[in-house]
Amino acid sequence: MTDIVVPEGLWDAGVNPEGIVANWFYADGAQVSAGDVVAEIMVEKSTFEIEAPAAGVLRHTLAKDGVVRAGTVIGTVDGG
Amino acid sequence: MAGNAGPVQGPPLAVEAKRFRCAAEALRRQDFFEGSPFGPGRPALLIWQSPRALLAAPGDARLRSFASASRICAENGWPVATRRGGGRVCPVSPGTLQLAISRPVSAGVTVERAYREMVALIGRLLDRFGLRAACGPCPGAFCPGRHDLAVGGRKIAGLAQAWRRVEGEMVVVTGASLVVDECDADLAAAVNLFYRDVADAPGCRAAAIGSLSALAGGGVSPCDVAEMLRAIVQADREPA
Numbered sequence: 001m002t003d004i005v006v007p008e009g010l011w012d013a014g015v016n017p018e019g020i021v022a023n024w025f026y027a028d029g030a031q032v033s034a035g036d037v038v039a040e041i042m043v044e045k046s047t048f049e050i051e052a053p054a055a056g057v058l059r060h061t062l063a064k065d066g067v068v069r070a071g072t073v074i075g076t077v078d079g080g
Numbered sequence: 081m082a083g084n085a086g087p088v089q090g091p092p093l094a095v096e097a098k099r100f101r102c103a104a105e106a107l108r109r110q111d112f113f114e115g116s117p118f119g120p121g122r123p124a125l126l127i128w129q130s131p132r133a134l135l136a137a138p139g140d141a142r143l144r145s146f147a148s149a150s151r152i153c154a155e156n157g158w159p160v161a162t163r164r165g166g167g168r169v170c171p172v173s174p175g176t177l178q179l180a181i182s183r184p185v186s187a188g189v190t191v192e193r194a195y196r197e198m199v200a201l202i203g204r205l206l207d208r209f210g211l212r213a214a215c216g217p218c219p220g221a222f223c224p225g226r227h228d229l230a231v232g233g234r235k236i237a238g239l240a241q242a243w244r245r246v247e248g249e250m251v252v253v254t255g256a257s258l259v260v261d262e263c264d265a266d267l268a269a270a271v272n273l274f275y276r277d278v279a280d281a282p283g284c285r286a287a288a289i290g291s292l293s294a295l296a297g298g299g300v301s302p303c304d305v306a307e308m309l310r311a312i313v314q315a316d317r318e319p320a
Contacts, residue, residue, distance in 0.1 A: 010243070011191040016226075022138055022166075037245070040138065045167035045225045046191050046241040047138060 002054040004038065004061075004075040006068045011043050013070055019043035021066045021074055028060040032077060039075070041068055052077050090183065092317040094124040097306045103133030103172055104161040110180045111164040111253060113246055120246040125201075125313055126180040127306045134274055135163045135170040135257070137223075137240070145277040158270045165240030165255050167223040168282075171270045175262030175291070177302045178255065179309070185243065185250040194254045195227050195239055202229055202237055202256060204312050205305065209296040213237070220288035222271045223257075234290025235259075260302045261293035 006019075022042040026032055032052040039050040052058065056079035068074060096117060100106035106128045108114040118124045134153055140146065141162045150160040158171065172178055181198055183189060199215055206213055213229040213236065221228060221235035229237040237258045244251060259267070264286040275281035293300035 009190065015192070023142075035245075042139070042166045043191065045137075045165060045223075045227070045239065046243065047164060047166045048243040049245060051245065 001076050001078045002056070003073045004050060004053060004077065006041060006050070006070055006072045006074060007048075008070045010048065010070065011046065016044055017069055019068050021062050021064050021068060022047060024060060024064055024075075026058050028058065030058050032056065032058045041074070050074065054079050090186075091123050093181065093313050094118050094122055095127070095310050095313050096124065097127040097310060098129075100128055100130045102159070102161070103130040103135060104159075106130050106178065107135070107161050107163050110178070110182075110255065111242060111244075113182075120182065120249045120251045121184050123183045124181070125309070126178075126182070127309055128178045128180070129174060129176075129302060129306075130172060130178075132158055132171070132173045132270075134158050134160045134270060135172060136160050136274075137163060137165065137167045137169070139166065140169055140274075143278060149274045149277065152276075153270065153274050156270075156273060158273070160274070163240070163255070164242035164244065164253070166242075167225055167238070167240045169271050169274050170223045170238060170240075170257050171267045172257055173262050173267075175260055175302065177258045177260055177305055177309075179258065180253050180255045182251055182253045185252055189252060191241060191252075194241060194252050198239055198254045198256050199227060199229065201309070201312065202258065205308055206231070206292075208308055209292065209300070211292075211295055218288055220283070220285040222267060222284050222289065224282065231290055231295050233288070234264075234295075235288055236290045236292055236295065258305070259289060259291045260305050261291055261300060264289040264291065 218235040
C-alpha cells in the first residue's frame with residue numbers, strides 16, 4: 001500500500017498552513033494507474049494536482065473539503 | 081524557507097501576446113498550452129485578451145447555482161469559462177489584460193516565489209506610470225486574495241495559480257488579470273450577477289475596483305500595456 005501525500009515545501013506554511021482537498025477525480029475504490037491525477041488540493045488561490053504514486057486501488061483517507069497540511073496523507077493506493 | 085525568498089530566478093521569459101475569440105479558448109491556451117508556440121518546458125509570459133467573460137474558479141464550478149448562474153450571465157453578455165487557478169469569479173473584457181507566467185517546476189520554485197515574480201512584473205509596469213501598488217487583500221473587490229494589487233485602495237490586478245503536469249512536465253502557471261481601461265461598475269455588476277443566488281458570497285463593490293488608465297490620468301489602452309510588458313521582459317533578455 002502506498003500513501004498519497006501532500007508534498008512538502010510547495011507553499012509557505014508560515015503564511016498559510018492549511019489547504020483543502022478541493023476535488024477527488026476518482027471514486028474511492030477505483031482502479032488507478034501510476035501518474036493519474038487523482039485529486040486536487042487548494043491553498044488560498046493556488047491549486048495543485050496530486051498524482052497516484054503507484055497503480056492499484058485508490059482509497060480516500062480524507063474526504064473532499066478535508067483540511068490538509070504539507071505531509072498530510074490524503075489517500076492510499078493498494079497495489080494488491 | 082524558500083517561500084520567504086524573492087521571486088523566481090531563472091531563464092528569461094518568452095512572450096506571446098494574443099487576442100482570443102473567447103475566454104474559454106484563451107484558458108485552453110493558458111492552462112493546457114493548446115496552440116502554444118513554446119510548450120510547457122519553456123518559461124513564458126502569455127498576454128491575452130478576449131471579449132467579455134467571467135473566469136470561474138474550480139470552487140465556483142461546484143456551486144449548486146453554477147449552471148443557472150452561467151446561463152443568466154451569458155444572457156447578459158458575460159459567458160462563463162472555468163479556469164484552473166483558485167479563488168472566485170474574475171471578470172475579463174477588452175478593457176482588461178490577462179497575464180500568465182508559466183514555468184516548469186524545478187528546485188526553489190514555490191507558490192510564494194512564483195507569485196512574487198508576477199507581482200514584480202506588474203510593479204515594474206506600474207513604475208512606468210509613476211504608480212505604486214499595495215499587495216494584500218482588497219475587501220469588496222472581485223476574487224479577493226492575499227496577492228491583490230491595489231492603488232489607493234482600489235484593486236487593479238488579482239492573481240491565482242495552478243500547478244499541474246502538462247506533457248509530462250510539472251508546470252506552475254501564475255495568472256493575473258489587470259484592469260486597464262474598464263468600467264468598475266460593469267465589472268462589479270457582472271460578478272454580483274453570478275453570485276446572486278449564493279447566500280454567503282461576498283459582494284463586489286465598484287468602489288473597490290480601479291483601472292490603470294484612470295489612475296494614470298487616462299488614455300492608456302490594453303495594447304499600450306501589452307507592448308510595455310513585452311519591452312520589460314525583452315529588457316531582461318538583453319545583456320546588461
